[in-house]
Amino acid sequence: MNYQNAQLSYMQNVHISDTNLCEDAWKISLYAPLQKQLSKSLASQPCKNSFVYIGCGPLAPIIEKGTPCFSEIEKYNRIILLDISETYLLQAKKRLSKLFPDKDISFHTYDITNGLSEVFYNLITSLFNGNSSTFLDRVEYLNSNFEEIINRLSPDINFPPIVGASYIYSELVATYTGIPALFDCESELSKNTENVELLLAHIFPLWQIYNERIFSYHLSDLGRMLAAKGKISVATDVEKIYCQNNCDDIASFRKVDYPITSSIEGVSIKSFDQEIMWDDSGQHKYNQSVHLNTLAHVHRVGFYSYEKA
Ligand SMILES: C[S@@+](CC[C@H](N)C(=O)[O-])C[C@H]1O[C@@H](n2cnc3c(N)ncnc32)[C@H](O)[C@@H]1O
Numbered sequence: 001m002n003y004q005n006a007q008l009s010y011m012q013n014v015h016i017s018d019t020n021l022c023e024d025a026w027k028i029s030l031y032a033p034l035q036k037q038l039s040k041s042l043a044s045q046p047c048k049n050s051f052v053y054i055g056c057g058p059l060a061p062i063i064e065k066g067t068p069c070f071s072e073i074e075k076y077n078r079i080i081l082l083d084i085s086e087t088y089l090l091q092a093k094k095r096l097s098k099l100f101p102d103k104d105i106s107f108h109t110y111d112i113t114n115g116l117s118e119v120f121y122n123l124i125t126s127l128f129n130g131n132s133s134t135f136l137d138r139v140e141y142l143n144s145n146f147e148e149i150i151n152r153l154s155p156d157i158n159f160p161p162i163v164g165a166s167y168i169y170s171e172l173v174a175t176y177t178g179i180p181a182l183f184d185c186e187s188e189l190s191k192n193t194e195n196v197e198l199l200l201a202h203i204f205p206l207w208q209i210y211n212e213r214i215f216s217y218h219l220s221d222l223g224r225m226l227a228a229k230g231k232i233s234v235a236t237d238v239e240k241i242y243c244q245n246n247c248d249d250i251a252s253f254r255k256v257d258y259p260i261t262s263s264i265e266g267v268s269i270k271s272f273d274q275e276i277m278w279d280d281s282g283q284h285k286y287n288q289s290v291h292l293n294t295l296a297h298v299h300r301v302g303f304y305s306y307e308k309a
Pocket of ligand 1: 057082112117171172
């Protein structure tokens with residue numbers, strides 16, 4: 001399995017299946033609050049040339065007819081979609097072309113991590129090569145060198161598929177790109193041991209370091225795609241809070257305020273909201289073997305808006 005296949009399998013088996021099963025709960029707890037934040041931010045951007053939607057998936061759920069957010073997006077001349085999956089881009093474009101028959105809608109397949117998600121996936125899944133009794137030794141070794149490894153393997157500057165965008169909205173991609181590795185890791189661990197939670201607790205710090213690196217890289221990459229005075233909004237989950245008392249919460253970053261404090265040259269934070277509580281507590285997930293990924297939880301989601309000088 002490589003990253004691209006692993007994330008497609010996660011999307012198919014978890015995200016898309018849950019989107020269908022939890023349609024109302026997700027709409028109320030996630031997409032409606034995101035639409036509210038986005039429409040406020042879009043209204044404050046005078047230039048309406050191009051709206052870029054990153055990580056739209058097959059459904060492009062932020063665009064919903066009849067909402068103020070829809071009316072704001074409608075004012076843009078062009079809509080450009082970016083995602084790693086061409087299949088999802090084609091599906092999203094088809095949906096949006098019906099909603100905006102006269103608008104210029106285009107897309108680009110694009111890996112926002114420029115290969116680092118593949119590196120992370122390979123590093124985490126390679127922990128299973130070798131004797132299971134020495135698994136923790138391998139995790140500890142990786143842990144003590146991880147920041148250096150990730151920084152050394154940082155992606156080169158990518159050639160951006162877009163330049164001069166007026167508004168870029170990135171939806172739930174940055175921290176998501178590490179999830180397929182965690183999911184496959186938990187699934188593999190649960191085949192051989194009962195101490196899955198204990199072992200996974202040693203892997204979460206690696207995910208947090210990876211997330212910080214990807215968030216910074218993503219922001220600087222988006223900065224290169226943006227016109228002067230253009231705006232970026234990034235929606236990302238910052239904390240996973242379990243409904244059961246005996247499961248510790250998991251933060252996406254070592255510092256929960258990382259998206260506010262991470263500074264990129266020429267791009268500065270303008271506003272944020274970190275109180276969206278995405279309800280992912282559907283009962284149907286309780287019996288799955290990959291518990292930490294699927295046990296009833298809520299995600300605290302942050303919406304961060306940045307402006308280019
Ligand atoms: C969790 S889904 C969210 C989809 C959509 N925003 C939604 O809420 O339904 C993550 C999306 O990011 C895309 N994606 C995953 N890894 C990516 C990467 N490295 N670069 C760009 N897009 C990626 C997936 O194909 C998927 O469409």
